[in-house]
Amino acid sequence: MDQIPALIRVFSYLSLLTIGGGMAAFPEMKVLVVHSHHWLTEEQLIHVYSTGQMSPGPNMMMVAEIGQIVSGPFGALVCALAFFVPTGILTFGVGRLWRRLQGWPWRDSIQKGLGTVAIGLAIGGLITFGKSAITGWIPVLLALVTFVALNRSKVNPIWFILGSGVIGVFALR
Amino acid sequence: MGETAAGAAKAAPAKVKVSLLELFLVFLKIGAISFGGGVVAYLRNTLVREKKWFDDDEFLEMTSISNTLPGLNATNIAILAGDRLVGTMGASLALLGICLPAFIFMTAAGVAYSDAHARPYATAGLRGVAAAAVGLLASTWFQIGKKSLKGVYDALFVLAAVMGINYFKLGVPVVLLVVGGVAIITYRPHVKPEPPAEEEDQWIRSLH
Numbered sequence: 001m002d003q004i005p006a007l008i009r010v011f012s013y014l015s016l017l018t019i020g021g022g023m024a025a026f027p028e029m030k031v032l033v034v035h036s037h038h039w040l041t042e043e044q045l046i047h048v049y050s051t052g053q054m055s056p057g058p059n060m061m062m063v064a065e066i067g068q069i070v071s072g073p074f075g076a077l078v079c080a081l082a083f084f085v086p087t088g089i090l091t092f093g094v095g096r097l098w099r100r101l102q103g104w105p106w107r108d109s110i111q112k113g114l115g116t117v118a119i120g121l122a123i124g125g126l127i128t129f130g131k132s133a134i135t136g137w138i139p140v141l142l143a144l145v146t147f148v149a150l151n152r153s154k155v156n157p158i159w160f161i162l163g164s165g166v167i168g169v170f171a172l173r
Numbered sequence: 174m175g176e177t178a179a180g181a182a183k184a185a186p187a188k189v190k191v192s193l194l195e196l197f198l199v200f201l202k203i204g205a206i207s208f209g210g211g212v213v214a215y216l217r218n219t220l221v222r223e224k225k226w227f228d229d230d231e232f233l234e235m236t237s238i239s240n241t242l243p244g245l246n247a248t249n250i251a252i253l254a255g256d257r258l259v260g261t262m263g264a265s266l267a268l269l270g271i272c273l274p275a276f277i278f279m280t281a282a283g284v285a286y287s288d289a290h291a292r293p294y295a296t297a298g299l300r301g302v303a304a305a306a307v308g309l310l311a312s313t314w315f316q317i318g319k320k321s322l323k324g325v326y327d328a329l330f331v332l333a334a335v336m337g338i339n340y341f342k343l344g345v346p347v348v349l350l351v352v353g354g355v356a357i358i359t360y361r362p363h364v365k366p367e368p369p370a371e372e373e374d375q376w377i378r379s380l381h
Contacts, residue, residue: 015243015244016243017345017346017349018245019241019242019243019345019349020240020246021245021246022245023310023314024345025345027338027344028344028345043296044286046299046303047286047296047299047303048282048283048286049303049306050299050302050303050306051279051282051286051299051302052279053210053302053305053306053309053310054208054302055208055274055278055279055282056204056205056206056208056274056275056278057203057204057205057207057212057247057271057272057273057274057275057278058204058212058245058247058248058271058272058275059210059245059275060245061272061275061276061279062279064275064276064279064280064283065280065282065283065286066283067283068279068280068282068283068284068287069283069286069287073280076276076279076280076283080272080276084244084248084268084272087242087243087244087249088244088248088249088264090242090243090244091239091242091244091249091252091253092256092261092264094238094242095235095238095252095253098234098238105362106357106361106362108360108362109357109358109360109361110241110357111237111240111241112356112357112360113353113354113357113358113359114240114241114349114353114356114357115237115240115241115321116322116327116330116331116356117331117334117348117352117353117356118240119314119317119318119321119322119331119334120330120331120332120333120334120335120337120338120348120352121334121338121345121348122310122314122317123314123318123331123334123335124334124335124337124338124339124348125338126307126310126311126314127335127338127339128338128339129306129307129310130307130311133300133303133304133306133307134303134304134307135300138301138304139300139301139303139304139307140304142301142304142305142308143304143307143308143311144308145308146304146305146307146308146309147307147308147309147311147312147315150308150309150312150313151312151315151316156208156209157209157210157211157309157312158208158209160305160308161302161305161309162302164302164304164305165298165299165301165302165305166298166301167301168297168298168299168300168301168302168304169294169297169298169301170297171301172297172298172300172301173293173294173296173297
């Protein structure tokens with residue numbers, strides 16, 4: 001229970017960093033969750049983040065799993081609210097303003113500028129994530145096969161996620 | 174902006190009558206079946222193709238607003254769509270609907286994980302999942318990059334952001350402020366290389 005205020009602080013802060021997607025916030029999440037607050041080990045964070053990829057809906061709901069592990073169901077609820085509500089309100093407000101900004105030429109500049117940087121932030125997050133997630137040659141292989149296959153076909157990624165999980169059970173123990 | 178009759182009819186699809194219950198159930202369903210990431214594709218399929226609540230342009234507009242703002246694209250689009258269809262309550266219920274299944278899934282995963290994380294099978298399986306997640310996310314961003322990065326500046330800003338995060342360990346706020354700021358100034362209105370046709374029209378019209 002004593003972790004609740006910290007959970008609210010950390011996850012509402014992290015939510016503000018998710019420009020373009022959740023991956024942008026991963027490096028900061030690792031620092032805060034693993035190193036500052038010791039809620040999870042680095043390996044556990046990778047596990048929880050990966051579980052998020054198996055979930056339907058927004059994958060970043062993995063924050064609820066962190067809350068659950070740290071503080072039980074109430075922790076899960078608090079993390080989810082802290083992560084999704086503040087940015088939700090911002091989106092709601094900007095969404096209503098957006099049309100009025102239609103003639104404002106900077107609107108497109110901001111969109112283009114942030115959109116480009118968001119790709120860099122996601123790649124940066126992914127590098128941080130990959131460094132911890134890829135250990136040994138079997139994971140390298142699984143990641144490569146998934147990457148190549150998803151670029152070449154429209155198969156639902158969930159099959160690669162689950163298939164790699166099964167392979168992991170046998171090959172990565 | 175051609176076919177004016179169709180365009181005018183499509184201009185106000187928010188006039189579609191959607192009940193709060195239907196809206197909630199539609200987003201709940203998307204939240205429950207959108208396995209494998211790419212929720213945006215599920216949203217587009219349902220909202221544009223199946224329900225015809227929005228046309229492609231409107232959906233694209235909601236996607237670009239979502240992209241520019243913090244928050245996930247999936248939840249941001251849900252909020253924007255819900256608001257346009259039914260207003261404030263619509264936005265809230267769309268967000269709740271799309272989040273609820275994942276919330277239950279992840280909370281249950283947390284219970285199972287606290288219970289089982291010492292067990293070697295779960296750990297080994299998740300190692301495999303993590304590896305595939307790297308491949309999945311890399312392919313997602315590779316596709317986005319391929320589509321939206323054009324020219325040297327774009328590549329430089331991406332590189333600068335990656336270096337800022339991974340090499341200089343600057344943190345997202347600093348990178349956003351510095352690289353994002355420089356990028357916005359670089360793409361400032363009057364040096365924009367190719368304004369989209371629609372914008373150009375507006376600009377030309379504004380001269381008269």
